[in-house]
Amino acid sequence: MLILLSMDDDQPLVDRNRHIxxxxxxxxxxxxxxxxxxxxxxxxxxxxxxLQAQLHALHKAYNETMRGNMQDMPKRVAPPKLCPVCGGRIGKGYHICKPGQWRR
Structure with a gap:
């Protein structure tokens, strides 16, 4: 008598966003x-x-959430702001161009 044990590969993956x-x-x-x-x-x-339009939009959002089509927004890094005079990076606050930093 041969008994085959098979691993269940078709189990759903763990839903990380279940609580959300x-x-x-x-x-x-x-x-x-x-x-x-x-x-x-x-x-x-x-x-x-x-109110019907509002209700329709809410039902649509509910159905999309039920189907699991929640997509996490990818985080995009903003490009650094550059000073047009000296070409240096502009951080938070004021930016003062010094004569030694100017573009030649």
């Missing part, structure tokens, strides 16, 4: 509920198109 996704879903569902309540208010009859 759960918070975002909670916040979005709360906002959806509030907009739905606002739509049922008598005074909101004139704002129905705006």
């Amino acid at each position: 996704r759960k918070k975002r879903l909670r916040d979005l569902s709360h906002k959806i509920y509030k907009v739905q309540l606002r739509m049922h208010n008598r005074k909101a009859k004139r704002d129905i198109p705006r």
Whole structure:
């Protein structure tokens, strides 16, 4: 009798953003509920198109978050600012060009 043990390779990867996704879903569902309540208010009859658009956007964000399409924004390093006179880097605060640093 031959018993084959197979490793489950098709298990989902660990979701690093699970806690962020759960918070975002909670916040979005709360906002959806509030907009739905606002739509049922008598005074909101004139704002129905705006509220429907807002509700549609919230549902779309909720569905994208549920599907896991959250993308982390890549951090881009800003290029250093250069002084047009001396060509040196400009940091925070004031920049004073000294005569010895000027471009020739």
